[in-house]
Amino acid sequence: MSSIRRRVDSQLRRDVRLLGRLLGEVLIEQEGQALFDLEERVRHLSIERRRGPKTGRRAAATQLAALLREMPLEQAEPVLRAFSTYFRLVNLAEQHHRIRRTREHAIGGQGGPQRGSLEAVMQTLRQAGVPAQKVRELLMSMRVTLTLTAHPTQAARRTVLEKTYRLARLLENRDRCHLTPREKTDTQLSMREEITALWQTDELRRERPTVGDEVKNVLWYVEEVLGEQLALMPETLDWAFERVYGEPLGVLATPVRLHSWVGGDMDGNPLVTPEVLADTLRAHRARGLRALMNQVARLGWVLTQSERHAFVSEELKASLAEDAAALPEVMARYGSRTTGEPWRRKLRFIEARLQAALAYVEGRRAGRTEPLPPAAYRSPADLLRDLEILERSLIEAKAKQGGLSKVRRLVSLVQAVGFHLAELEVRTPAEDARSAAASLAGGPAPTEGGARLLAVLQRMREAQAESGEGCCRTLILSMAASAEDVLAAFQCARGAGLWDEARGCATVDVVPLFEQLGALDDGPRILRELFTHPEYRRHLQARGVQEVMVGYSDSGKEVGLLAASAALYRAQSALTQVAHEAGVRLRLFHGRGETVARGGGPAQEAILALPPGSVAGTYKATEQGEALDHKYARPELARRTLELVLGGVLLHSLDAQPRVAREEEASFRATFDELAEIGRRAYRALVWEDPNFVPFFQAATPIEQISALPIGSRPSKRSAGGLESLRAIPWSFAWTQNRAIVPGWYGVGSALEELGSRPGGQELLRRMYRQWPYFHTVIDNVAMVLAKADMAIASRYAALAPESTRPLWERIRAEYTRTRRWVKQVTGETRILEGNQQLRQSIALRNPYVDPMSFLQVELMRRKRAGCENCERPLLLTLSGIAAGMRNTG
Template sequence: MPPIRHVDLPLRQDVRLLGQLLGEVIIEQEGQAVFELEERVRRLSIDRRRGPKSGRRAAASELAALLRRMPLSQAEPVLRAFSTYFRLVNLVEQNHRIRRTREHEVAGSRGPQRGSLEAVMQSLRQAGVSAARLREVLQSMRVTLTLTAHPTQAARRTVLEKTYRLARLLENRDRCQLTPREKADTHAAMREEISALWQTDELRRERPTVGDEVKNVLWYVEEVLAEQLALMPETLDWAFERAYGEPLGVLATPVRLHSWVGGDMDGNPLVTPEVFADTLRAHRARGLRALRTQIARLGWVLTQSERHTHVSEELQASLEQDARALPEVMARYGARTEGEPWRRKLRFIEGRLQAALVYVEGRRAGRTEPLPDAAYRSPADLLADLHLLERSLQEAKGGHAGVRKIQRLIALVRAVGFHLAELEVRAPAEDARSAAASLKGGPEPTEGGKRLLAVLHRMREAQSESGEGCCRTLILSMASSAEDVLAAFECARASGLWDEARGCATVDVVPLFEQLGALDDGPRVLRELFTHAEYRRHLTARGVQEVMVGYSDSGKEVGLLAASAALYRAQSALTQVAREAGVRLRLFHGRGETVARGGGPAQQAILALPPGSVGGTYKATEQGEALDHKYARPELARRTLELVLGGVLLHSLDAQPRLAPEEEPAFRAAFDELAEMGRRAYRALVWEDERFVPFFQAATPIEEIAALPIGSRPSKRAAGGLESLRAIPWVFSWTQNRAIIPGWYGVGSALEELGSRPGGLTLLTRMYRQWPYFHAVIDNVAMVLAKSDIAIASRYAALAPESTRPLWERIRAEYSRTRRWVKRVTGEKRLLANNRQLQQSIALRNPYIDPMSFLQVELLRRKRAGEDQCDRPLLLTLAGIAVGMRNTG
């Protein structure tokens, strides 16, 4: 393991330790020759990035020649060595993030960590926000995180579980002063996990089913997020008291979890009405089991005896009523809980949850027995019993003998209900139009229309069984008109999703504006909807109009700059239209993990949103791969939630950095002009040059990506060319070949055109320094440029037909132009000069990603020449590069 420059010492030591253990495993499992081959590849890769220019060229040539001669039997263990190394590096970086947070909190004297809730609340106090005003916002604030399956983890859950065990070993070593024996045991356990990791196949044998994806997403809720949501009121109270010197008081958890997995029908034929219904019941069954477990654990805490405490009349009456309603529970546990009223009450609660669970499992198995009288009908019924426990224990002077644990459970039930995550439905707008037309006597609905109507019927059944909170959102992808929303509205009413008493549907219809035209036309669509009398009555009863804005398809259509400008315009205008109409608006941000799909640092992204567009409410997708590095461990999840909540608080209370009103017209006009310049450059390459599609197909592993078993959904929405390709594989393919052009192409041309005018560069520099939104866009472009490697991308470009060579030279020129102009706008001599942690992460990774890229090029060449047995090592390169780059799409 070579020295890693400019990296924090503890991080370097952990990387070195796990790297050495991996080396020992490779020698043991594959032999000295394989280890020496891997080391030779690694040294050449490092030499390619260091030393004099001539030496770098020589190392690159030697590396390419070595990999060209390498037989497939040797390629696989070499690939596995590098991809396993990256899993370990990712793990170490996660652990280092946790370590830094803890060290910051322990030090204390340095003040709260930047972005934390404590730091945010201190900023609010210093900005003049009163404790009463902050309490008011916290009481009404709602943050919704919608978990999705795409892009699904390129890694198997089996592999991730092993890395999580390694993570716990690293964390335990950090937090505890180990004895020599304990150190030896920890070292041996790490070696065992890495050995088992090496012996485990990192590739799935087949694509995951929708059910597999449901289990994967709910794992994060059950194992990590549920506990963090239960603790969130205490976290908020701690931060509030530290900032304002007084307790916050009782507060519900402001975070809610939703999921698309099992309800997203957009281009996924595997999400059938039956799968949708089973997903809803799986959510309920897993949620009830989780709550039953929590109640059982609480039973070991609330062991108070009536000999030593006062038992309220309310609790006594409740126990008598429970004994009549649940005689079998009384018969089984009555003697065991004699004289322990709180414990007995918990046994009855457990019995009611069990009765509800048996009913749900029976429905999943096809049985039709009615819900037993004793079973809980809704989370509200369970909350009533938990509040009774809390009151009675307070009366018994048990405020420090279990009340806090009851309050945590109350917070959990409020946050996740019986379903862990509220399921949402997404369907193409054209399906809603077809279904609505058939209901009015038109032609038979399309297959998509039939499926939508069937799913809506299943949603009505689920709401009648479990209440509206199990599933009440219908998102229309590719929506472009008020007619789309009204068609879905009619379908919901016809399906029985209607509340006569309130005069509204029991589902929120959410248009998803994705492409440039739809984003620009969204305000007009809302105006039309708000003037529709019946729909307006529905909105009045529901209390909110949710609108989703997509960051992916617009970027694929018109490039990063034009999409960014359109999103800002749309959010500003949608907010204004709703304000004028007196309708509460909730914007739903369909962000991906990559910059080209709206990714970037969470808090900065929220703070950069248009003024007034948050207003105490924030909703965004959390997609596939993001779950692992944001929510795989409790400390990471807590930090992520604090960053999001802090951003929402600062924005809602107007304490975020803002563009000066006098600058706004000029800056927005300049940005729109930049966007048009970038759009022209991007469209000229991607959509107007007939050589582009052949180049894209040859210079990226797009066809191989379609074969990678990482998700249940096809890579295309429908048959067709580039226009039907989803944004995820589009970005994934460019990330694999290291060009990542969706994240920067067209930016350099636009900056150069505007910046070369008299006063242009000065204007751009001011925009970067004074406008948070533009600042975030440019910083994200800088990050993508730093992760890109145009020299390696050139090797992929050499796979394309000779006729496309001028097109590649155009891309290279734009890359150089963009790097040059981004540095001029930011005033930095090097990309990411102001972000040392990201710099060191990229520096740590790139030399080890390079061999997989070189080998992927060679394998693509061999496969396209007709050589057999290339598929598996190719898939290994795809998975390995994804792990190293930390992106799929």
């Protein structure tokens, strides 16, 4: 390890020690020495259970269990809160450490640019012989779309997150400034105040958030962090490109776009009504216009050039004359103040046009029906025309270094987020589209879901009339299983007036979501059928793209990790081929979650592992609610996340990564399909065919408490029913809580063992791991889950289940042991995660602090089932605490 790496890691330990010490002081002050001593006793026993001599570990576990079993509820809650708060602080320190490591890497120059950064990617492209012009052409057309979703297994309240963000800023201030002794003392006092306030704040919501609350939450990340990073992205790309290729990239629009499902996802959420969707769209527009007004006002303090000292173009003069005629009241109010300052005057007119558009939106939200004022901007294109006038005039005025970059950043922001901050998407079950289409064709009245869809489409039409097509133009069909599903939605859109006669197409893109094994395998046939439908084909020719979403969640829950992974790879390869043969541009939309069972894992590696040709300059994926905090809460984290995604798309699209030969890949894919079938049979035999599984799952996981946790507006089930109706998020969340994390690995060991035990099988698996990125990524993700799982603790949960389920639990334990053994055989490592020391250390450091919460959760579940009436709140605290400790929970 280099001296810089050692120094940076020691800084992380220093931060954790400081935050832990301050928390200890707060505990003593707020709860007393006795509570602090009790918490310390629990902590030391947990550490001894993990790290003590072998002979003492079992004794420590027994003592810990006994201590927590006898602990009164009035003591259990503050102890739980202490560990949960500690994890919030550790997560904060680790986030800050990621930022510090990136900065130290750049400053220290540790053997080149940081791995995965845009500069490193550009170096790889150049070394692969990709010419500068080819990179430039791709960047001009590349489009990366991140769709933000609610799905909040992130159980923290916004109030709590705000306090941790303030602590983050104090840590940054401590690192980046040479503080005087007084300033150091004041900074530490401020940190102590935030931790005290954090302790005194209720970390549990009193009631479930509304859809409106979730809209505000997700837009916070855009307003406070992501908007600025998108505006800066062209400069970031230009800097990396010029540094490697030695020539400027040129003016570039930001390739990233933000979309959102929050307020538009009707799949199993009855709270997303047509009225909620309409209000969400107007909330997006109002907040977007306000954000742009703030940016324009700030620009006014930059573009202060006087006509005495800078040349004013004729185009700018003519534009100002038009503005003065259209907005005489603005001229009367600000004309004298901006005399001789044409750029500032132009910005005043721009601000007034934005204000007029905002007043119209707010009037509509209040129920008023006045028309849009003539002076108001009608679309982002109108604003961009004015900004481009400013841009050209500054170049003519020799002001490239006098504010041009700030104008271009605003242009990039408008191009990326328009007036809406994030483009809203609508998701609905395919069965609702079928019902609605049948009713339009003279059939029976639509179902409740079908009627809701028709009403939502009407709101989409009204919104497009008010704000332009770009506000909401994607209709996703969950559980799509046929071409008829897509055509039904297409007819509904046309029937609702979402139609452009001039182009001969709908003004929405209908996106089938293939998420179960049968639909994934049948997807290529469905596309072929759609492409031969005359009216739909004309629609596609006008729209220019067919988007298809592939779901990583329900397929994994249905058939297990290996079978889902194989089906997804097959589907993406075949869908790409079908679209290519038909001459239709395909955009694949990856419905990833945060857990491995739902497609989670490192972003750049996941992109590079996708089938050849399936990216082609276009990438779209969901960003789950729980991911937003650790990916986008700070500007540096957001920048790193965006660079990793963009870098992956660049490398994949330009085919600049090592690839296995086509013939070899075909052989590997056939082997993987065989592994998947073995894994599917093992997984299905456990989850869907063993009659003891559902009783075991209900008893050995806190699924009942997860359903009661007020962390999201959407119910945990799509509809009434059993395991089949349970959503993939609470399914994964439950298994992470009990530390078994079964969906992330079950069936993998059986598959690897059966194939690896054949003559030459083990060497084949090792060669696949070395040479095929997709298989390498799957195995690495399984290894990460195995390292996080703890079967000793999971056994304590299993003991809560009926005795009749004991053989089932023994099967799970045996499969876990088998999977660990065979993953090490495939990777060639003697220990799980041997090659990822940083992650292994992070897990090892966290486990002793997660363990007491798990022990307490088991005890509280036992008490609740025995009739304890006051266990609910402490139980919910264990859920949020373990979630904070395990990080990727759903």
